[in-house]
Amino acid sequence: MGSGIMMCCNGVLFSRHYRITSGALEPQINGGSTGGGLSTRWKFLEQMDMELSKGNERAALSLVKDLQGKPGGLRCFGASRQIPQRLYTLDELRLNGIETASLLAPVDSTLGSIERNLQVAVLLGGIAAWNVFGLSPQEILFSSLGLLFLWTLDAVYSNGGVSFLVLDTIGHSISQKYHNRVVQHEAGHFLIAYLLGILPRGYTLTSLEALKKEGSLNVQAGTAFVDFEFLEEVSKGKVSATTLNRFTCIALAGVATEYLTFGYAEGGLADINTLDRLLKSLGFTQKKVDSQVRWAVLNTILILRRHEKTRVMLADAMSAGRSVGACIDIIEKTIGDADL
Template identity: 40%
Template structure:
């Protein structure tokens, strides 16, 4: 058995959530639309498998907001940019202050990862490689890995960033002692190649110097915000599923490198990250059921198109 629903640590669905009576009739009426959507997503899968990512994105955009199409892609309601704390959400009629401890824990994980990056010659990714196989409960680590990647996938999709492909190790490999690892690759973050090519020295991070203010124009504000939220989607999913996150995070290292490459000061970067953390948590809290079902599908190795279809099915009776 790959994953037990209990092991996903998701809350059970509320009573009365599923349609009955006349609602079932409406569900049958919608069935042809769901069939059209699945057929269209099979075509998206075929295009993705050939590496024609821009064509795949074009196909997905044609399906946005249409009958039998995709109502979730790029449709997530986002926290206003001026908001950087859960308390401030009350001013716009949203109260998720019960998540304050999770937000604090998430921000502490980010700070810890950045501090390690500044004080150690090895990258966080190097550290992750060194500690592979050291955990006592590999199966639990596997579940955390799947939830992490599902968080990336779901936040990206709802913000309009198309996943190109993903991978998560299967539970059999984890049981044989292989450290569970995963990745979701998105279309639209190609600027990362330029960031990596710049080979920014770590002493620039610690000194707080600006790397290059002229780089700011290379990424739009909206694109940067989506990137930050997608990167934090994995960390946020871990905290929502387990209440904590183990270890350090290469996602945070990547986030920090990009912000420094763009020339943000420490204060500016801090504001951006806090907003992204609040925004990401608010999205994942609203779509807990979608995240759980998506994680199950990813653990089974379902195609990107099938994963998207599962998200859309779950969103049908939920507010995006």
């Protein structure tokens, strides 16, 4: 599988190699039904999972498109209604209950607090070791220089991957709020992508899980997509308005989900920054960037509000490690025709 778009709680639009979480669909997802429509969808999604697990993205997408919009098939893929695209003012966003300051300027206070506590623990541990073992000033200096060297090595060669791996692992272990935020964030990316017609190809919820799958420290948790069409357009320097609209909404879906769930966003600052760089690389002026982002924020939040129940169930499925096909099946089962 080639490089592609990846959206995560701490970054978006990263070019990375990515593999799907493998696993077949569980029979209980469809309640054991063997009805014609459900049975057909079941077989297609199971086959799609197999193709994705083998890295056959084009074959997986072809299966999805074959079943798109058909009775008993995939009614929801790319079927979500959207608002007209125009320049929306900040006042219009506020009228829809959106405060951009709480959404577009995320600060990860949870991991920041854990990092500060670790620094204090290391300092206290050093003082305790000094008292217990009677270390000399020179030994303390050499130990400090050694830690500084390791920290610098991590920052230079793995872009802080080791440090973030430690913080993320501790965060998921001791903070249910942090774990839930990451899960909700990724569920937002997944749901918006599917409803706008971009097929998710896999997801991870922790840096440790990403490390096990990728074998690289420089890969964070996130959701990846079948995005070869987007990459082909980018390589030509001509991204269509439809494609750009989709990926702008997907990029902001994580912070939008956090905002709706918690009242503010903590993760996703890199999502926003990378999206901003992408738009400017396409020649967007700041006014045009603002217009694109405001429309996408409002459009994404309205879709998420409309399908809150589905997002919650999807987050539970992702937290349980269900396959992409199983997650899609949940979306299809819980969204009625009148809701699209």
